[in-house]
Amino acid sequence: MSMDYEQYLSKTAIDLKPSGIRRFFDLAASMEGVVSLGVGEPDFITPWNIRDEAINALQDGYTSYTANAGLIELRQEISNYVQRRFDVHYDPENQIIVTVGASQSLDLAFRAIVNPGDEVLIVEPAFVSYASLVLLAGGVPVPISTYSDNGFKVTPEQIEAAITDKTKAVLICTPNNPTGTCLNKEELTQIANVIQKHDLICLTDEIYAELTYDDDGFTSMASIPGMYERTILINGFSKGFAMTGWRLGFVAAPKEMVDLMVKIYQYTTMCAPHMLQRAAIEALQNSTDQVEHMRESYWRRRNYIVQALNNIGLSCHIPGGAFYVFPSIKQTGLSSEEFASELLQQEKVAVVPGNAFGESGEGYIRCSYATSIEQLQEAMKRMGRFIDSLK
Amino acid sequence: MKLSNDELNILAILEENHRISTETIAMQLNMTEENVHRTIKKLEEDKIIVSYPTLIDWNQIEGKETVVAMIDVKVTPQHGVGFDEIAERIYRYPEVNSVYLMSGTYDLSVTLEGKTLQEVSKFVSNKLSTIDNVISTTTHFILKKYKHDGVVIEGNDDDDKRMVVTP
Numbered sequence: 001m002s003m004d005y006e007q008y009l010s011k012t013a014i015d016l017k018p019s020g021i022r023r024f025f026d027l028a029a030s031m032e033g034v035v036s037l038g039v040g041e042p043d044f045i046t047p048w049n050i051r052d053e054a055i056n057a058l059q060d061g062y063t064s065y066t067a068n069a070g071l072i073e074l075r076q077e078i079s080n081y082v083q084r085r086f087d088v089h090y091d092p093e094n095q096i097i098v099t100v101g102a103s104q105s106l107d108l109a110f111r112a113i114v115n116p117g118d119e120v121l122i123v124e125p126a127f128v129s130y131a132s133l134v135l136l137a138g139g140v141p142v143p144i145s146t147y148s149d150n151g152f153k154v155t156p157e158q159i160e161a162a163i164t165d166k167t168k169a170v171l172i173c174t175p176n177n178p179t180g181t182c183l184n185k186e187e188l189t190q191i192a193n194v195i196q197k198h199d200l201i202c203l204t205d206e207i208y209a210e211l212t213y214d215d216d217g218f219t220s221m222a223s224i225p226g227m228y229e230r231t232i233l234i235n236g237f238s239k240g241f242a243m244t245g246w247r248l249g250f251v252a253a254p255k256e257m258v259d260l261m262v263k264i265y266q267y268t269t270m271c272a273p274h275m276l277q278r279a280a281i282e283a284l285q286n287s288t289d290q291v292e293h294m295r296e297s298y299w300r301r302r303n304y305i306v307q308a309l310n311n312i313g314l315s316c317h318i319p320g321g322a323f324y325v326f327p328s329i330k331q332t333g334l335s336s337e338e339f340a341s342e343l344l345q346q347e348k349v350a351v352v353p354g355n356a357f358g359e360s361g362e363g364y365i366r367c368s369y370a371t372s373i374e375q376l377q378e379a380m381k382r383m384g385r386f387i388d389s390l391k
Numbered sequence: 392m393k394l395s396n397d398e399l400n401i402l403a404i405l406e407e408n409h410r411i412s413t414e415t416i417a418m419q420l421n422m423t424e425e426n427v428h429r430t431i432k433k434l435e436e437d438k439i440i441v442s443y444p445t446l447i448d449w450n451q452i453e454g455k456e457t458v459v460a461m462i463d464v465k466v467t468p469q470h471g472v473g474f475d476e477i478a479e480r481i482y483r484y485p486e487v488n489s490v491y492l493m494s495g496t497y498d499l500s501v502t503l504e505g506k507t508l509q510e511v512s513k514f515v516s517n518k519l520s521t522i523d524n525v526i527s528t529t530t531h532f533i534l535k536k537y538k539h540d541g542v543v544i545e546g547n548d549d550d551d552k553r554m555v556v557t558p
């Protein structure tokens with residue numbers, strides 16, 4: 001008997017937008033000789049001292065569950081780290097949870113704050129998961145579009161204009177994926193004023209905090225006066241420490257919120273892998289030089305690709321962080337998807353069409369520069385040829 | 392000597408790959424090509440950049456295999472003949488790859504390259520041990536090189552294990 005599956009399956013899940021990245025992956029993965037600027041993760045392997053600790057932890061038999069919120073030693077290290085780097089204090093006992101990637105921190109945060117129909121403002125172009133996570137939590141994602149003329153920075157006026165009586169929270173991601181845009185202290189303060197005025201929650205995704213390149217460094221939303229008590233801070237090991245495959249992140253927030261998130265966590269996941277948590281302690285204690293080494297390497301490649309893209313005629317603002325540039329392709333007359341698939345077919349360079357990150361990403365492509373300078377040079381050569389062929 | 396940020400950045404790039412063009416270095420550091428060129432020249436003149444060696448795995452090439460030995464050399468420096476003079480007499484031989492003055496149980500560490508075991512042994516007994524002031528030598532032949540000057544000879548850390556497109 002053939003079953004009509006649709007009637008058995010979750011309508012919410014069925015209605016989630018298919019990932020624009022997934023489709024592109026299938027296409028690129030089937031080809032040989034592709035130079036990829038499509039990878040959203042570091043090209044470094046995790047520093048050896050951290051890998052070595054994971055091996056030790058396995059050898060020593062750390063194979064059991066841990067406390068739901070994670071090893072207290074690790075939470076203590078996270079607390080020290082957040083204090084040292086971002087100048088905010090979270091109590092390791094009851095304000096920090098070690099999660100399975102920042103992805104899970106986001107999921108926990110939305111589940112903990114969203115009631116049916118609550119609106120969450122999402123600054124776009126944005127990381128692909130946010131809107132779907134809000135929908136899965138029963139909320140309504142409300143996009144706020146940003147544009148290249150002011151470097152994809154959201155303004156307080158834009159946020160204010162999007163607020164309704166259903167608005168619960170604002171999600172900020174700095175440095176941003178896919179635009180690389182960073183918000184400085186002043187810009188964060190202006191946004192914070194609106195959030196406070198309307199008594200909203202702020203979710204701040206700071207997963208790229210280690211990777212900023214401007215002289216004024218990185219400011220955490222949680223450190224802006226008046227924000228600590230209404231901010232859920234999300235960060236992790238994936239990007240700065242080159243640990244994407246480990247699936248380790250963390251969330252820090254006021255105790256009342258963390259209590260609720262721990263409750264959800266204990267029913268959904270229990271805890272992050274024990275042996276990997278032990279290695280994460282090493283990451284926070286002894287990897288400062290290596291993180292800095294990687295940051296400098298990305299900085300050099302950012303400078304290169306921004307110039308190279310402008311040289312071949314794709315205008316592009318200078319992003320302050322992460323490892324993405326988001327050049328405009330509007331002058332080619334192609335849509336983002338057309339551009340990306342033509343480029344892949346014709347020159348075997350993989351980039352991600354900007355509309356995968358929200359409507360305001362249309363007319364742009366995301367290029368990741370987390371690949372070797374030789375690969376970047378090759379990609380620029382091929383893309384230059386592609387642009388010329390369109391003239 | 393204290394170096395500027397630009398100089399340090401250039402060194403970081405060259406240490407990884409000295410064949411990279413000045414144009415690419417300039418683009419990476421937001422400098423002009425002319426300035427990069429001048430800075431490298433200065434670093435060379437100041438002997439901060441000493442040379443640009445190429446690491447070749449000769450043992451993969453038929454007929455070009457080599458044998459490398461590390462030799463611990465004990466010496467007795469005498470009046471007028473210090474470590475530096477003895478080291479010089481050793482490092483002038485072209486088959487000698489490196490000579491270091493060491494702390495500990497011996498004095499000079501000498502790396503030597505030859506075509507065969509016999510060739511290396513002969514050099515040690517005929518040339519090295521006969522130098523005045525050399526009291527003793529201990530020869531260690533290298534059986535396998537795993538890592539040399541920061542470069543892993545075999546191993547697959549360099550393979551890109553990532554998927555082609557990820558969020």
Ligand SMILES: Cc1ncc(COP(=O)(O)O)c(C=O)c1O
Pocket residue numbers: 040100101102103104127173176177205207236237238244247248249558
């Ligand atoms: C902005 C942003 N947030 C969160 C994540 C997820 O990170 P994790 O690997 O810690 O789940 C990513 C990964 O691409 C990201 O770009």
